[in-house]
Amino acid sequence: MKTINNELRDKIIFAAQLVSISLIWLLVIGIIFWISNLIYLSVDLKDSPGISIGISLVAIPVFITLASILTYVFVGFHREKKKHLNTDSGN
């Protein structure tokens, strides 16, 4: 009984972690959408689009990198954990 509970709890926590990671990606994608909308606006209104494109060239990669690092860490930890568990069961 208790083991099932534990398993369930682990699953819920893992799901929550997944959700949080995807939320971060959502944020990043949102920001990218927002910025491209603004670029579209500035092009449409002929309102010095160069500046907005320049800013976005810097901003977007930064957000993507940040999200990638988080994902990298998350994935890295969990791959290791699986291995760890596998070796545990092997023992």
Next chain:
Amino acid sequence: MPKWAMAIDLDKCTGCGDCMAACKLENNVAIVDAEQAADDRVMLWMDMMTIYEGEYPNIKLKRIPKPCFHCDNPPCIKVCPVHATYKNEEGLVAQIYNRCIGCRYCMAACPYTAKVFNWYEPEWADEFKTCMNPDVSLRMKGVVEKCSFCAHRLQKVKENARADDREISDGEYSPACADSCPAEAIFFGDLENKESKVFKLSNSPRAFRELEDLGTIPKVFYLSEKE
């Protein structure tokens, strides 16, 4: 496309202040109470600058009416975060009151301090609400506003011209201040029209613009005999 501009003849201007009153009345500019006025929150689309020159008793006093200069290269629109102020194709720098978020960046960026802010919701006595100019929308608290060169008048003039199927003639469109000036010191017209009074005045040797070195290219010319 016409390019609307104003020329103010400082040699003729007496500084009577009529333009300020005409402007307030025409554009439904809010009138603040005494307390707000003491806090320097008076809203004037048309302001009056006072400059003393010389040593007593040989003083020269200059009074200079100051509307929005409707710069060709306006510093205010560059900093607006929401497209609430922009330059239209006829060169008028316009405000969109309903979009303004009230960050007042444009006010800080304007070298001519031409913009004013609604610190509170503008209020009028009920009686005064009856005689508002229906052509000009009222502003709400928390937005920036400024001289529009009475763009609502342009709208009307355009409609009339279109109805008669003709061009707008010189002097037909004229903001309230130019219209009412008792010294006939304010001229208004189209810079692209080489026949217009304003075009001629803008090329007069007496003409100058405020803070020309900033490169804002104001469309309000001042005329003054250099003594």
Next chain:
Amino acid sequence: MNEETKNTVDIDEALYRPIYETGKSFYFAVGFLLFIIGFTLVVYIRQVYYGLGVTGMNQPVTWGFYIVNFVFFVGISHAGTLISAILRLSKAEWRRPITRMAEVITAIVLAIGGLHPIIDLGRPDRVLNIFTAGRLQSPLLWDVTSITAYFTASTVYLYLPMIPDIAKLRDRGGKMVWFYEFLSWGWHGTEHQKKVLSRAINILMVMVIPIAISVHTVISYIFSMTLQPGWHSTIFGPYFVVGAIFSGIAALMIVMISFRKYFHLENYLKLVHFRHLGTLLLIMSLLWFYFTFSEYLTGVFGAEPHEMDVIFYKFTGTYAIFFWGMVVCNFLIPVVILAFKKFKTIPGILIASISVVIGMWLERLNIVIPSLANPRMGLDMGMYTPSFTEWTLFIGGLAVFVLGFLVFSKFFPIISIWEIEEGRKESVKEVEKRVTSYLPDPANSVE
């Protein structure tokens, strides 16, 4: 292995204590702060209801406390991530007890600072217009973007190095294990995990420094992108960054000294840490003075009339007391205290730090107000006196800062335990090896 863990736990018990032991005074403090914050909220709602008229801002002085505090808070936030990144990168071993606090400051203060432009809006209800109709060409939106990026980066940078500590808390059991388990992301301290983490931290470290510098540069752009005298200056970018680091270090030391006192961390935060940071503060003070000097020198030398108006106004006008106060607080006091070893005690450093924080706030005031108060075009000079609302919101901002720190200290260790541990275990050896590698080889010296 188990035994060993237990042993270390005992050693660093002092760092866990604040999390598990909560005194009455803590609840009292939190209650008090919440009261202030609640009151601030009421005052803010009143401002939204009546309009910005309740502030002291007026016709030429259209920006006041809110923008001053915005720049100030964002400046303070530089303490953290930037310093911690620099120290980590330079492998300064004395960084170990400092980095966490520095990073926390960044995250909290940046959140407060980032809110200020919204507080400053005349129509906060329309703030979403920047999404639907924004102009990325406006320096204000550069700010929004860069602050968002910096906030994200610094939160990540705070979080990643904290994972091992969170795992420790999870392993200790007790309160909210599920919470720590969720946050620990399955950290078990395996070699691979360590490698992943340290690689991530290394990337972040390198990334965070340019972001931090760019953020404050961008803040300075708000001013320097306009044509106004006193603002329109290319030196503003680095000047703001230097000022930010300067005030950040000072704020960091104030925080460190307070925690040292209240959580009895004398064992971890030793005088030597403060002395090192103090030296850094001294350097920044001199640097700050150099920048201030060059900023005014170019103005005075060019003697452009409007520029001179503003400079004279700063030197002799209504706000002259704040200008000279700034010079005293930012230069005279810290230099005198920090240059002499005799004064470089903890109380001395505290005084210097407080003076610097006040001085830097005055500096922001001196940048924002006098330029606005001196319109060109022969208009009257403006006068700005902050209203009750603005003071309340300022104090409210400080209260949020303190509350944030208190709450953080209740959930996470404010000194990085695993880094201390690592330091204890490995760094002596590692430093020895590193130092040896710097030294000339004996064989080479012979040749």
Next chain:
Amino acid sequence: MEIQRRDFLKLLGGASGAIALGLYGCRNSIDVPERLIELAKRGPGIESWKNTICGQCPAGCGVSVRMIDGIPVYIKGNPNYPVNRGGMCPSGHSALEMLFNPDRIKNPQKRIGVEGSRKWEKISWDNSLKIVSDKMKELRNSGLAHQVAFLNGNAQNGLMDKHFAQFMNAYGSPNYYSFPSIKNQTVPYNLLQGVEQIPAYDLLNAKYILSFGSNFLEEGYSPIYYTKIYSQLRDQSVERRTRLVQIDSRMSLTAANADRWVPIKPGTYAALALGVAYVLIREELYNKNFVQTSTFGFNDWTDSRGKSHIGFMKNVINNYYPEEVSKITGVPAETILQIARDLGNNKPSVVLGGQGAEDNTNGTFTQMAIYSLNALLGNIEKEGGVYFVDVPPLAELPSIVYDEAARSGLEKTKVAESNDYTYPLADFSFDAFTKNILNDKPYPVSVLFIYKGNPLFQTLNHHEFAEALKKIPLVVSFDSCINETSEYADLILPDHTSLEKWDAFSNVPSVGFTHVGIQQPVINPLYDTKNTADVILKLSSMIGQSVANALPFDTYEKEIRFSVEKLYTSGEGAIVTEGVKGAWLEYLQQRGWQIGRYNSFDEFWKLITENGGWWNPIRKQKKVEDLFKTSSGKFEFYSKNLEEAINNVVRKAGGESSENMKKVLQALNIHTEGDAVFLPHYEVVSIEENMPLYLVTYNLLTNRDGNSSNQPMMQELFGYTVHEHWNTWAEINPVTAKANGISDKNLIWVESPLGSIKVTARVNPGIMPGVVSVPFGMGHTSYGRYAKGIGSNPVSLMKNKYDKLNGIPALQATKVKISLAN
């Protein structure tokens, strides 16, 4: 609204005029949204314009009112009206705020509390008029008709003045006064030239204009008329244009626009004028021909009795050596020389005298001295000089058939007649009026009508007048808002505002041509108010047949038509129309043409109301005797009129003797002796108090006479020149400021022996050291929500001093000290 309208236009093909047509016609062909149809049905907001005369101040500018669906929304100058030719001053724009003022009196009010208690009760027009007419009938029947007095506080030339005078005459009271009386201001011209009129100045043709304190662009009788002229003068390039030199203690609006400002100590203008005369005479720059043929008293002369008298020349040469004048006035001798030479060498040159010179205890002599410069230059009735305009050919009101009661009443002396030796030349002296009411001399006043005006705010020593008002059993006020004075009234019979009423104005003083302006309602009365003229008509019919016969009109509008009909029949002048220039009109008339050809009076009336007025720019050729109506038939440097008047007083004082003469001269504040008394001369202003600074007050364009204080826009724009809004300020020179430890924008106390006011100090070099100037207009204790308690009233600091000859208040004869307020 705007956008919707535009959308609709787009749908209809864009023509404004098509709205009404398209409304129903297009419905089938184009799918117009229901909402827009509704909007269009409600009416597009029909715009119309109506011309009338501005009532904000006595300057009488023609205005055009823009109305949307019959509601006035904007007001601007009437471009056809020759006085202001489309120009306007700031206060004109706020006429709408007067019309829609929330503090207007909405129906007749009867006071129920004590005087000044601000407790009122609504009363019907019938009842209130009954109270008044009963009282008047009762007084008339008991032979006390003269106890009714009427104060017309609207100093405007026009039919209303005649209307009230007619009523009072027919009723039988000699006590009809208008104040501030223009006739008081014409005294100097009367003394020198025998003309009871304010002169007009031909500035357009002058090459050099020297103005002694005449702030004609701001405080003059018609500032906008002169602004237009100023603007025309400035069409020329700097080298060729007319030079304007302004002598004033402070840098007034006129001084600011002048080519040169010459600061002068208050009250010493006469000395400067005569110093200029000295140079003109010494350097022989005066017009010898004119002086010889057309003036009297220039050289020494001998009278019929063989007594020799000194002349103007000798008096000037002996007493006004520029170095001496410089000591008195504070103007460097060099400057005096320069001004005089410029004046003499740049003919035609013209000299103006105004408020600054006039408003002092020596005003009459000062104005005489200034005006005599025009005679020296031979400027009278010359191009680029001074002239007097003709009276318009308006019909006189029917002659009165006096009954017994009227006759006996009119024989009584006037209440305002001074019973000591003072004010021998005054048309109306407020000082004497107040004192006599308080002393019941020569008889008590039982009923007082006050039409407009606000003596309790505007006049010196108004506390005394408040006491006088308390003494009068029935005070009836005709005004649109409750002000300081009407708070003391027993009945308030609310008047229309200027945009709701009929009136006719003629010949604004100092405007250079004959003109008549028609004021007409642009909107129906908003409240239960009545035109005071109509109220007077009603009263006259209620009082009795003999009074009613003097004013045989149903309405005031009909009276105006009656009066104006003569303009039509006279065939002179023309209705103001677009593009009619004076020169063209003159050209036509010289050839026997008439510009205005109207088929009937109805057509004439229609046009005059549509266009706003009538004018005649052509002056009749004047004979010499019409020009100089003095006893000598010449311009009198030595004023025989003044000699006569003073001798009269001396006779009243008990016979001609040098002792009596001395007594009288002392009472009249004249310190000079001998012939110089009757010559233009400088009279020292005696100021008793030992204070360091002169207090000078002035009116602003944003608030003439303090009557615009209930209009928020004018309160806000009040001090637009120094950015003082809703506030009174004091201007001081940096030297004065430094000496008193005051810096710009400090709050300061201005203190006189009579009290003190707290104002904001504005330090600027546009004022003489030793002078502090405070604008007049604020500091109301009543007059509605926008006026009450805002700013301060400088008049409250001023001592009760007048020019004892013509009764003009001495507004510059008080000294004050200033100190920092906390």
